Amino acid sequence: MNPIHRLRASFPSLCLAAFLAAPAALAAPTTAVGPAEYPGRPARAEAALLLPPAAVPALQINLGAVAAAESGALRAANSAAASPTGKGRPLAIGFGRELGAAQRSIDLSRLTWVPGTDGARHARIEITSPGASAIRVALGSGADAADLTFMFSGTGGTGTSFTASGSAVGAAVAEGLYWSPTVAGEWLRIDLRLAPGAPLPLAPLLIPRISHLLADGAQLDPRSTKLPKGIGDSGSCNIDVACVTPATTAYVNMTRSVVRITFVQDSGTAYTCTASLLNDSIQSFAPYLFSANHCINSARTARTINTYWFFEAAVCGASTPGSFVLQGGGATLLGRSQDRDWVLLRLNEAAPNGAYFAGWRAESVANNAIVTTIHHPSGDLKKWSQGRSLGDAFVNYDDALGIFTDVTWQQGTTEGGSSGSPLLTLNSTGGFYEVRGGLFGGSAACNNLGGIDSFSQLQASVPLVRQYLTPDNATPGAQVAATEFYNRTLDHYFLSTNPAEVASLDSGATKGWDRTGFRFLVYHSPVAGANPVCRFYRTPAYGDSHFYSASPAECASTAALHPVDWIYESSSVFYAVLPDTVTGACPAGMVPVYRFFNVGTTNHRYTAEQVLRNELAVKPGWVAEGYGNGPYFPVMCAVAP
Numbered sequence: 001m002n003p004i005h006r007l008r009a010s011f012p013s014l015c016l017a018a019f020l021a022a023p024a025a026l027a028a029p030t031t032a033v034g035p036a037e038y039p040g041r042p043a044r045a046e047a048a049l050l051l052p053p054a055a056v057p058a059l060q061i062n063l064g065a066v067a068a069a070e071s072g073a074l075r076a077a078n079s080a081a082a083s084p085t086g087k088g089r090p091l092a093i094g095f096g097r098e099l100g101a102a103q104r105s106i107d108l109s110r111l112t113w114v115p116g117t118d119g120a121r122h123a124r125i126e127i128t129s130p131g132a133s134a135i136r137v138a139l140g141s142g143a144d145a146a147d148l149t150f151m152f153s154g155t156g157g158t159g160t161s162f163t164a165s166g167s168a169v170g171a172a173v174a175e176g177l178y179w180s181p182t183v184a185g186e187w188l189r190i191d192l193r194l195a196p197g198a199p200l201p202l203a204p205l206l207i208p209r210i211s212h213l214l215a216d217g218a219q220l221d222p223r224s225t226k227l228p229k230g231i232g233d234s235g236s237c238n239i240d241v242a243c244v245t246p247a248t249t250a251y252v253n254m255t256r257s258v259v260r261i262t263f264v265q266d267s268g269t270a271y272t273c274t275a276s277l278l279n280d281s282i283q284s285f286a287p288y289l290f291s292a293n294h295c296i297n298s299a300r301t302a303r304t305i306n307t308y309w310f311f312e313a314a315v316c317g318a319s320t321p322g323s324f325v326l327q328g329g330g331a332t333l334l335g336r337s338q339d340r341d342w343v344l345l346r347l348n349e350a351a352p353n354g355a356y357f358a359g360w361r362a363e364s365v366a367n368n369a370i371v372t373t374i375h376h377p378s379g380d381l382k383k384w385s386q387g388r389s390l391g392d393a394f395v396n397y398d399d400a401l402g403i404f405t406d407v408t409w410q411q412g413t414t415e416g417g418s419s420g421s422p423l424l425t426l427n428s429t430g431g432f433y434e435v436r437g438g439l440f441g442g443s444a445a446c447n448n449l450g451g452i453d454s455f456s457q458l459q460a461s462v463p464l465v466r467q468y469l470t471p472d473n474a475t476p477g478a479q480v481a482a483t484e485f486y487n488r489t490l491d492h493y494f495l496s497t498n499p500a501e502v503a504s505l506d507s508g509a510t511k512g513w514d515r516t517g518f519r520f521l522v523y524h525s526p527v528a529g530a531n532p533v534c535r536f537y538r539t540p541a542y543g544d545s546h547f548y549s550a551s552p553a554e555c556a557s558t559a560a561l562h563p564v565d566w567i568y569e570s571s572s573v574f575y576a577v578l579p580d581t582v583t584g585a586c587p588a589g590m591v592p593v594y595r596f597f598n599v600g601t602t603n604h605r606y607t608a609e610q611v612l613r614n615e616l617a618v619k620p621g622w623v624a625e626g627y628g629n630g631p632y633f634p635v636m637c638a639v640a641p
Contacts, residue, residue: 028476029462029463029473029476030281030472030473031361031362031459032360032361032363032434033278033279033280033281033359033360033469033470034279034359034427034430034432035356035358035359035432035433036279036283036357037356037357038285038353038354038355039285040353041350041351041352041353052114052116052124052191052193053114053115053117053122055114056112056122056191057112057114058124058125058126058189059106059110059111059124060128061103061126061127061207062127062130063097063099063127063130063210064130065130065131066129066131066212070096070212071095073095073267073269074092074093074094074095074214074269077092077095077269078091078416087414087415087416087418087439087442088397088399088400088441089294089416090271090273090294090295090416091272091273091379091416091417092270092271093213093214093262093271093379094136094211094212094213094269094270094271095211095212095268095269095270096209096212096267096268097129097210097211097212097268098209099207099208099209103207104206104207104208106125106205106206106207107204108123108192108200109200111123111124111125111192113194116193119196119197120193120195120196121193121194122191122192122194123194124189124190124192125189125192125207126187126188126190127188127207128187129210129212130186131212132185132212133186133213133214134183134184134213135154135182135183135187135212135213136183136210136211136213136268136270136304137152137180137207137210137211138177138179138207138209138210138268139173139177139179139205139207140173140177140206140207141173141174141206145167145169145173146166146170147194147195147198147199148166148192148193148195148201149163149164149165149166149193150163150166150169150190150192151163151164151189151190151193152164152180152181152188152189152191153183153188154187154188154189160183160184160326161183162180162181162183162328164178164180171508174511174512175299175303175488175512175514176266177208177266179211179304180328181306181326181327182213182262182326182328188210209267209268210268211264211269211270212268213262213270234377234380234415234417235413235415235445235446235447236446237412237413237449238380238383238412238413238415238446239385239411239412240313240318240382240383240384241312241313241381241383241384242313242314242315242316242317242318243313243316243317243384244384250432250433253433254356254358254374254433255312255374256354256355257277257355257356257357257358257435258274258276258374258375258376258382258421258422259274259275259276259277259307259308259309260273260274260308260311260376260382260417261273261274261291261295261307261308261420262305262306262308262379263295263296263301263302263304263306264301264304265301266300272379272417273291273292273296273419273420274291274374274375274376274420274439275289275290275291275295275307275345275420275421275438276289276358276420276422276435276438277289277351277355277356277357278290278344278357278358278435279357279358279359280468280469280470280471281471281472281473282471284471285350285351285357286346286468287346287347287351287355288334288344288345288468288469289307289331289344289346289347290342290344290345290360290420290435290438290458290461291342291343291419291438292341292419292420292439292456293336293337293338293340293341293342293343293399293517294399294400294419294440294441295419296331296333296336296343296345297336297338297343297517298333298514298516299332299515299516299517300514302330302332302333302345303330303331303332304330305345305347306326306327306328307327307347308324308325309324309325309327309351309352309354309355310322310323310324310325310354311376311382312324312381312382313382321381325352325354327349327352329347329348330347331345331347331348332345332346332347332348332506333514333515333517334346334465334468334515334517335464335481336518337402337461337518337609338399338518338611338612339402339609339610340402340403340404340456340461341400341404341440341456342437342456342458342460342461343420343517344461344465344468344469358422358433358435359430359433360435361425361427361436361458362457362458362461362462362463363458363459364392364405364457364459365389365391365405365423365436365437366389366391367389367390369389369425370387370388370425371386371387371388371389371407371424371425371436372385372386372424372425372426372433373385373414373421373423373424374422375414375417375418375421375439376417377413377414377415377416377417377418378415378416378417379417383412383418384411385411385412385413386410386412387407387408387409387410387411388407389406389407390405390406390452392404392405393405395440395454397441399611400440400441400611401611402610403457404440404454404455404456404457405423405436405437405454405455405456405457406442406452406453406454406455407423407442407452407453407454408450408451408452409444409451413445413449414442414444414445414453415445419438419439419440420438420439421438422435422436422437423435423436423437423439423455424436435458436455436458437455437456437457438456439454439455439456440453441453441454442454459641461641462641463521463639463641464481464519464520464521464641465481465519466479466481475524477523477527478523478527478575479521479522479523479524480497480521480522480523480524480574481497481519482496482519482520482521482522482574482638483495483496483502483515484515484517484519484605484606484607485516486513486514486515486516487512487513489512490512490544490601490603491601491603492544492601492603493603493605493606494513495546495548495606496573497522518608518609520591520608521639521641522575522636522638523574523575523576523639524574524575527575529587530550530576530577531550531551531552531576531577531578532550532552532574533548533550533572533573533574533575533576534548534549534552534568534571534572535547535570536548536559536566536567536568537566537567537569538565538566538567538602539565539567542565542566542602543565543601543603545601545603545604546569546604547566548573548595548604548606548636549635550576550635550636551578551581576593576638577590578636578637579592579626579627579628579635579636579637580627582627583628583629584626584627584628584629584632584634585628586634586637587637589640590637590639590640591637591639592608592632592634592636592637593606593608593634593636594606594607594613594616594624594632594633594634594635595625595626595633595635595636596616596622596623596624596625597622597625598623599621599623600621601621604625605622608638613632617631617632
């Protein structure tokens with residue numbers, strides 16, 4: 001048996017006054033943070049021992065000419081865009097190419113290993129994908145990578161090279177695939193370094209596929225296929241950031257906060273969007289990136305992020321970028337919302353010198369306010385648009401459901417690839433721009449200059465990620481974010497507010513778990529009107545899962561009915577308000593949390609996301625549990641962001 005499904009009003013109810021009572025008064029939350037000039041980071045020198053000898057024979061793999069079915073995957077990905085303008089979905093710029101059965105599994109003993117000066121041994125693999133502007137390569141499970149170091153380079157070995165430790169590759173492979181950073185050109189080199197004295201791994205190195213990109217850095221150029229890819233592909237009404245006058249200090253600083261991001265799915269399909277670098281309230285210079293959920297919606301995708309900094313025309317009218325920086329270290333998913341289409345990431349490496357940490361304001365944008373965005377339409381060089389706010393609007397379109405800020409442009413526009421770009425207003429007192437949200441989608445385009453775009457709102461996201469953006473004001477009113485994790489091997493979801501548990505799962509100490517990014521706000525200590533939430537653990541012999549309830553009656557009933565299969569771990573892992581047990585209604589200022597039970601995996605899932613709720617309600621194998629008459633059944637109430 002499992003804990004009670006579709007909870008009934010037969011439990012003793014709390015008095016109505018308790019339901020409707022407002023929670024304890026909240027501490028005044030931080031709603032705005034100013035920008036900061038980045039002091040930069042020390043210059044890094046590549047360790048000499050990582051460099052291979054001058055001549056290392058290479059195993060050659062040539063994938064041959066691109067087939068129509070392969071390039072067709074790119075067109076199919078973009079034809080599925082949420083709107084005719086291509087916004088509401090990330091813009092596809094590359095497609096996967098599979099290695100043949102004889103190529104994908106590489107016996108390392110087949111490679112020619114050349115000794116280095118430090119006692120290490122070096123080998124090389126070269127992969128060619130004709131016509132690619134850039135390549136990324138996937139490494140799968142196989143050889144024990146602990147004693148290996150990987151170096152990826154392209155453009156005949158003269159371009160930027162990226163080094164990855166065996167531990168970094170192994171950690172990514174444990175969760176699926178490791179994707180190399182992007183290297184320019186149709187030719188990719190993998191240099192392998194085996195640590196001094198280490199034995200050659202017996203298991204093969206697996207290379208299941210590459211991502212064949214039509215867009216990368218300075219090599220972005222229009223092709224006759226006119227597939228979306230980059231420089232020169234955005235509409236003629238777009239305005240280069242280098243052409244904007246006057247180029248005020250506030251404006252120039254803000255351009256240094258906006259980055260082009262690219263990322264890749266396991267299939268090899270590669271995408272591009274826009275993101276902005278946010279400052280935090282303690283000026284830690286942690287590299288937090290804010291973008292759109294429809295761009296980055298999983299921890300695995302976040303790990304594949306490459307960032308293009310200062311990717312803009314050197315002078316007005318130029319069709320090539322000035323000096324830009326490509327970083328390939330990936331990012332960590334911190335939080336996101338599908339309903340409100342936002343995502344917060346932390347880059348796995350420091351921002352480059354010259355970056356600027358943008359200020360932000362988590363408040364509604366006034367009607368008719370002048371607004372700006374800086375973005376990479378169609379993956380192009382950085383552009384600028386300006387218009388006016390049309391105020392708040394409810395969006396119920398495809399994968400979003402909530403309040404957004406509508407905008408109409410008077411100069412410039414946005415396109416696919418602009419997704420996630422910041423909505424900006426000028427703080428005239430402080431003399432700087434403030435990020436107010438990120439681009440979801442809309443109808444604005446060069447052929448529809450009067451179209452309307454919709455932006456997410458920071459006031460819906462900041463309360464859920466205060467521990468990062470306002471760490472000195474992280475828990476106003478005893479609030480804490482309940483963080484959801486997923487284990488692919490178990491096909492299980494897990495929820496926690498416990499810092500030690502969250503840290504263990506994030507660090508990989510408890511293996512196999514990734515953040516989903518979904519969070520909702522509860523209380524870490526007693527608050528008027530809130531109940532303690534009990535937690536039960538189902539032992540591995542019965543399903544290895546957890547169960548939570550804000551109902552004292554259900555906690556007691558579950559303990560009595562399931563003394564063996566469900567272990568009573570705690571009577572109060574956090575605190576939450578119970579909905580009205582008859583109507584399912586939550587008090588004002590709170591949002592419902594829904595509980596679903598998966599019969600096949602004996603696992604519960606808890607969410608305040610309405611789009612996810614709608615999906616689970618019709619997904620085979622999931623059963624709704626909660627109060628009220630439906631069609632949805634809240635089981636507890638979270639603090640509204």
